[in-house]
Amino acid sequence: MIFMRNCPMCKTELFYKTISQHNDACKNNRTCKLCALSKRKYSGSLEKICVDCNTPHKFSNYHYYKKSNSPYRCKRCAVSLTHKGKQLTEHHKNTLRNLKIGSKLSEITKRKISEKMKGKNNPCFGRRGCLHPMYGKSGKLSPTFGMKPWTSGLESPFSSSTILKMKKSHKRIGKWCGEKNPNYGNHNPLSDERRRKLRLSHIQRIEQLRLNGCKLKPNFNVAACKIIDDYGKQHGYNFQHAMNGGEFFISHLGYWVDGYDKDKNAAVDFYEDNKHHYDKTGMMKEKDIKRIEEIKNHLGCEFIVLEERNL
Numbered sequence: 001m002i003f004m005r006n007c008p009m010c011k012t013e014l015f016y017k018t019i020s021q022h023n024d025a026c027k028n029n030r031t032c033k034l035c036a037l038s039k040r041k042y043s044g045s046l047e048k049i050c051v052d053c054n055t056p057h058k059f060s061n062y063h064y065y066k067k068s069n070s071p072y073r074c075k076r077c078a079v080s081l082t083h084k085g086k087q088l089t090e091h092h093k094n095t096l097r098n099l100k101i102g103s104k105l106s107e108i109t110k111r112k113i114s115e116k117m118k119g120k121n122n123p124c125f126g127r128r129g130c131l132h133p134m135y136g137k138s139g140k141l142s143p144t145f146g147m148k149p150w151t152s153g154l155e156s157p158f159s160s161s162t163i164l165k166m167k168k169s170h171k172r173i174g175k176w177c178g179e180k181n182p183n184y185g186n187h188n189p190l191s192d193e194r195r196r197k198l199r200l201s202h203i204q205r206i207e208q209l210r211l212n213g214c215k216l217k218p219n220f221n222v223a224a225c226k227i228i229d230d231y232g233k234q235h236g237y238n239f240q241h242a243m244n245g246g247e248f249f250i251s252h253l254g255y256w257v258d259g260y261d262k263d264k265n266a267a268v269d270f271y272e273d274n275k276h277h278y279d280k281t282g283m284m285k286e287k288d289i290k291r292i293e294e295i296k297n298h299l300g301c302e303f304i305v306l307e308e309r310n311l
Contacts, residue, residue: 007032048072052081192294199254218247218256224270227306228259231268237261239268253298255291266302267295273309 002015003022009031016022024030046059051071059065073081088096105113119125124132156163178184190198207216220242232239239259240248248260248267259268269292271277277288296303 007035009035050074050077052077192290196253203254217242220247220258221270221272224258224272224306227270227311228268231304231306232259232261237264237266237268239266250295250298253294255295257295260301264302265299266304267299268304268306270306271308273307 002017003019004013004015005022005026006012007014008029012032012034014025014032016025030036046062046065047056048059048065048068049056050073052073053076055074057072057074059068127133129135158166176182203216207213222243225241225243228239228241229244231237237259239261240246241259247256247258249256257267258270260266271284271288277285279285292303292305295301
C-alpha cells in the first residue's frame with residue numbers, strides 16, 4: 001500500500017511506502033528535495049579579495065568558497081609566492097623549452113595576448129629612446145648574446161641546393177635593378193604578327209603535351225548557345241556553335257568565335273557582363289576591339305556582338 005501527501009511549499013505529491021514514513025513526514029512538516037535544497041542554498045557573497053594584489057575573485061559555488069584559504073591569495077600570487085627565490089636547473093629549463101618547441105598558439109589565444117598587450121597595458125608603452133629597456137643593448141650587452149637560436153640542430157625544410165640558390169639570388173638583389181638592367185626603358189609592345197605566332201604555338205603545345213594530339217576545345221556558356229540560337233531564328237541565321245557542331249576555329253588567327261554562319265559569312269560573339277570584356281568605366285576593352293577587327297579583316301564577314309547587359 002502507498003501513502004501520499006503534498007509538499008507544504010510547492011504542493012508536489014509525495015509518496016511513501018510505509019505508514020510510519022508518512023506519519024513522520026507529517027509530524028515534522030517535511031518538504032520535497034527541491035524545496036529542501038532551496039532552503040539550504042547559500043545566499044551570501046561568494047567573493048574574496050586577494051591580500052597581495054587586491055584583485056576580487058568570485059567563486060562558482062559555496063563549496064569552493066568555503067574550501068579556499070583565509071587570507072585568500074589568487075592563483076598568480078600564490079604561484080609567485082611558492083616559487084619565490086627558487087632557481088630552475090638547466091635540465092628543467094631544457095625540458096620546459098622542448099615542450100614549447102613546435103607548439104602553435106590558437107587564433108583565440110593570439111587575439112587575447114594582442115588585446116592584453118595593447119596601449120598602456122604594454123610594459124614599454126611611452127618608453128622611447130634611453131627610457132626603453134633595450135636601448136643601447138647590442139652585441140655583448142644584448143640579453144640573447146651568445147645564445148644558440150631555437151632552430152639550432154633542427155633540420156631545415158629546404159634542401160641544400162635550394163639554400164644555395166637562395167643565397168645566390170640574395171647576392172644578385174640590386175644588381176639588375178633600375179638603370180643597371182640591360183632592358184631598362186625597353187618597353188616596346190609585341191607586334192600583332194608576333195602575338196599571332198605565340199597564340200598558335202601555345203595552342204599547339206597544349207594539344208601535344210596535355211591532350212595527346214587531340215584538338216583543343218574551349219569552354220563554353222550553355223545559356224549563350226541558347227541566346228545565339230534565338231537570335232539566329234529571329235534574324236534568319238544558322239549559327240554553328242559549341243552545342244551545334246562545335247565553335248568555329250579560325251586557324252590562321254588562332255581565335256574561336258562563339259557562332260558562325262558559313263552561308264551568310266556572319267560571326268557572332270556573346271559577351272558576359274564581367275571584367276573580362278569591360279573595363280572599370282564600362283567600356284569594351286581594347287583587346288576585344290582589336291580581336292573583332294582582325295576577324296573582320298581576315299574573313300571579310302559581318303561580326304555581331306551580343307551583350308548580356310543589353311538583353
